[in-house]
Amino acid sequence: MTGFGGTASPGMVDWNLAVATATRLVRPGPDVSRDEARSVVAELRRHAKASEGHVRGFTRMGTEDTHDTPVLVVDRPGWVRANVAGFREILKPLLEKMQERRGSNPGSAVLGAVGGKVTGVELGMLLSFLSSRVLGQYETFAPAARDLPSGENGGGRLLLVAPNIVHVERELDVEPHDFRLWVCLHEETHRTQFTAVPWLRDHLEGEIQSFLAETDVDPMTFLERIREAAQSLAGGRPEGEEEDGGRSFVELVQTPAQREILGRLTAVMSLLEGHADYVMDGVGPSVVPTVAEIREKFQQRRAKGASRLDMALRKLLGLDAKLRQYRDGERFVRSVVEQVGVDGFNRVWTSPNTLPTKAEIAKPADWVARVHRRPEA
Numbered sequence: 001m002t003g004f005g006g007t008a009s010p011g012m013v014d015w016n017l018a019v020a021t022a023t024r025l026v027r028p029g030p031d032v033s034r035d036e037a038r039s040v041v042a043e044l045r046r047h048a049k050a051s052e053g054h055v056r057g058f059t060r061m062g063t064e065d066t067h068d069t070p071v072l073v074v075d076r077p078g079w080v081r082a083n084v085a086g087f088r089e090i091l092k093p094l095l096e097k098m099q100e101r102r103g104s105n106p107g108s109a110v111l112g113a114v115g116g117k118v119t120g121v122e123l124g125m126l127l128s129f130l131s132s133r134v135l136g137q138y139e140t141f142a143p144a145a146r147d148l149p150s151g152e153n154g155g156g157r158l159l160l161v162a163p164n165i166v167h168v169e170r171e172l173d174v175e176p177h178d179f180r181l182w183v184c185l186h187e188e189t190h191r192t193q194f195t196a197v198p199w200l201r202d203h204l205e206g207e208i209q210s211f212l213a214e215t216d217v218d219p220m221t222f223l224e225r226i227r228e229a230a231q232s233l234a235g236g237r238p239e240g241e242e243e244d245g246g247r248s249f250v251e252l253v254q255t256p257a258q259r260e261i262l263g264r265l266t267a268v269m270s271l272l273e274g275h276a277d278y279v280m281d282g283v284g285p286s287v288v289p290t291v292a293e294i295r296e297k298f299q300q301r302r303a304k305g306a307s308r309l310d311m312a313l314r315k316l317l318g319l320d321a322k323l324r325q326y327r328d329g330e331r332f333v334r335s336v337v338e339q340v341g342v343d344g345f346n347r348v349w350t351s352p353n354t355l356p357t358k359a360e361i362a363k364p365a366d367w368v369a370r371v372h373r374r375p376e377a
Helices: 016-025 036-059 076-102 108-130 160-170 176-196 199-212 219-233 254-289 291-304 308-317 319-349 356-364 364-373
Strands: 071-073 138-140 158-163
Touching: 016 076, 016 108, 036 071, 036 158, 036 160, 036 176, 036 319, 071 076, 076 108, 076 138, 076 158, 076 199, 076 364, 138 176, 158 160, 158 176, 160 176, 160 291, 176 199, 176 254, 176 291, 199 254, 254 291, 254 319, 254 356, 319 364, 356 364
Parallel strands: 071 158
Antiparallel strands: 138 158
16 A cells, blocks of 8 residues: 555545645646746745744744754645645544444445545545645644655654745735745744744644544534535535535534643644744844835735635635634734743743643733742742
8 A cells, every 4th residue: 555545445535536636626836937936946945044043033942953854845736745644644543433433324335435535536626725825834743755854753844835925925016035034934933833842742743633532523424524615616505605604624523522622722823823923023124124014915915815715615624713823822922922021921832731721812911920920928
């Protein structure tokens, strides 16, 4: 058995078919010459390297090496391959559980015949859609592959999606060199978070696996949720149906125990995303001359979204929650730094116990009171 799932027994998802479908459907990138493409790739690598020093100096989060975490400048199909590998790794326990449950399902004969391939095609459709929207990504749980190296000692990899960066800088009509550095500052902050805080990766993985272990979802319902998203992309949903308040994937698989775990995960992700935005804004004025213009235009683009279709998919995939995480997390970080300074804020990285709760993200003063309370005399 080879590839992302093999053809002999694709199981709940035919991963090879997901990659093939996404690669076939992925939108072409912006029109650039071969020389320009080489120049963009080289510049992104330089900016990624320069960002290490900028981010570490501003955050005061260690000066050690980035622990064997490569920077990869990829195209859209490269992003798809990397994310399918990551999804397969992190979803393995859930899919194995669903595979076992499928055996006792009344519809298992039909599901067994076509389920894996149908899901592979529809997952590929979703990935092709997302592949044109991601500028960069720190892959925390990335398995290594021949064309996609990863940290040998458990480290991740930093992906920069070159065609998407060029597309957005042209769409916003901003200075390209400044925008590329600005993007690298955000993504390098995520890299710094995980390399300077060794326990963070294992903590997140433990929370995610606990979340998946609690999942009790019918395989047919799971497939239907993927199908709804794919039909949205293909224009297959009736007019107005995307306004029906349908549940996202995250909401679909929640149990009471999962709600507690999800609250903790939401708080951590808000912290990580908000911290990256805060650092990007903090470093920006000293190294990105047009940072104010870039920030204003990018925020307008982020808030506006694209179309009703885009908004429907954001809700279905839980991406609307990610937008809130940027805003709420950045407000938390800024408020804490104002109260106790950068070093006081950095106590957040001490242990899982010093991470903010979901309630504390909304009320930063409560986190300060809990973590910085003075011992009674």
